[in-house]
Amino acid sequence: MKPVIVIPAYNEETRIGAVIRGAKQYVPDIIVVTDGSSDHTANIAEASGARVIAHAENCGAGAATMTGIQAARILGFDTVITVDADGQHATADIPKLLEALQTQHADLVIANRFGRKNNIPLIRRLANGIGNFVTFAVTGIYLPDTQCGFKVFGPKALAEIELKMSGFEFCTEIIREAARKHWKIASVPSKVVYSEYTLAKGQSFASGLQTACKILLRTFLR
Amino acid sequence: MITFEFTPYQVVVPLFGFLMIVYAWNLVLRQKKTIWEGILWTIFWSAIGYISLFPSSLQALSTLTGIKKNENAATITAIGVIFFILFYLIMKIEELEQRLVKVVRGKALRDAGVVSGDQESEKK
Numbered sequence: 467m468k469p470v471i472v473i474p475a476y477n478e479e480t481r482i483g484a485v486i487r488g489a490k491q492y493v494p495d496i497i498v499v500t501d502g503s504s505d506h507t508a509n510i511a512e513a514s515g516a517r518v519i520a521h522a523e524n525c526g527a528g529a530a531t532m533t534g535i536q537a538a539r540i541l542g543f544d545t546v547i548t549v550d551a552d553g554q555h556a557t558a559d560i561p562k563l564l565e566a567l568q569t570q571h572a573d574l575v576i577a578n579r580f581g582r583k584n585n586i587p588l589i590r591r592l593a594n595g596i597g598n599f600v601t602f603a604v605t606g607i608y609l610p611d612t613q614c615g616f617k618v619f620g621p622k623a624l625a626e627i628e629l630k631m632s633g634f635e636f637c638t639e640i641i642r643e644a645a646r647k648h649w650k651i652a653s654v655p656s657k658v659v660y661s662e663y664t665l666a667k668g669q670s671f672a673s674g675l676q677t678a679c680k681i682l683l684r685t686f687l688r
Numbered sequence: 689m690i691t692f693e694f695t696p697y698q699v700v701v702p703l704f705g706f707l708m709i710v711y712a713w714n715l716v717l718r719q720k721k722t723i724w725e726g727i728l729w730t731i732f733w734s735a736i737g738y739i740s741l742f743p744s745s746l747q748a749l750s751t752l753t754g755i756k757k758n759e760n761a762a763t764i765t766a767i768g769v770i771f772f773i774l775f776y777l778i779m780k781i782e783e784l785e786q787r788l789v790k791v792v793r794g795k796a797l798r799d800a801g802v803v804s805g806d807q808e809s810e811k812k
Binding site: 526540 | 785786788789792793795796797799800802803
């Protein structure tokens with residue numbers, strides 16, 4: 467297995483260094499895609515030992531993730547782990563996710579923030595529930611946490627994935643790709659840390675609804 | 689002997705609708721439109737053509753919807769057309785956004801030295 471960590475980041479200068487240092491303990495190769503950041507995210511990521519790819523404009527988390535995946539493919543990696551740049555995911559869970567990829571013969575492993583005791587705000591639980599429902603409506607696959615950015619793509623998924631959605635709706639698109647291309651999905655409980663910072667950075671309830679509308683619109687036109 | 693008397697409107701509109709349907713499926717076959725869009729265009733222009741050929745068909749619609757006056761029917765139709773145009777424009781904006789993202793992503797990979805310009809043009 468030749469894994470690489472892909473971190474899409476937008477103005478995360480206060481967090482990115484710690485995320486990279488934490489992740490490097492488990493996987494040495496890290497690609498940070500700065501998505502039109504106007505702060506020092508790129509410099510800090512580079513200084514922390516990550517390979518940096520910089521979008522000139524802010525294109526969205528989906529586009530940044532796909533750039534990282536494409537880079538990983540070109541550079542010869544066969545497994546990609548995606549981690550949010552705001553530090554909400556426990557990088558210590560990376561070995562657990564990689565283990566699930568192998569033991570469960572999965573193509574895609576998704577961390578499940580609701581699979582263990584985590585202090586998750588009610589509004590986030592509600593937004594995630596809507597995300598899960600919309601994902602189920604358009605893919606026929608029900609998963610407990612479809613909107614989590616902490617995922618592992620195995621060799622088959624990495625070779626086949628082609629994301630077209632640029633924003634947060636890419637999480638649902640990944641499940642749709644999994645359904646269309648018959649990937650085996652595994653779900654692994656994972657720790658998540660919500661702080662005022664992560665809550666402000668992530669999807670708001672309104673942007674979640676906008677994401678849901680975009681997913682439905684595109685689904686009916688594909 | 690049954691004779692049909694068409695007004696110019698009844699000739700021009702269905703003909704135009706037919707041309708739009710042919711054009712839409714031409715785009716579908718050239719993979720510039722999705723099948724869904726082709727079906728939507730077909731339904732939309734068929735309905736327009738049918739109503740122009742058989743204006744009395746709106747009578748059934750008025751019974752169904754309770755719209756009594758022709759002016760109301762015209763207003764509803766106009767709102768429908770506006771929605772359709774809006775829908776189409778949203779799709780065009782989405783398409784442009786995707787093209788912009790593709791350019792930004794390609795440039796980012798080139799600037800980072802992950803992919804060369806030659807490699808990218810080969811991919812295309």
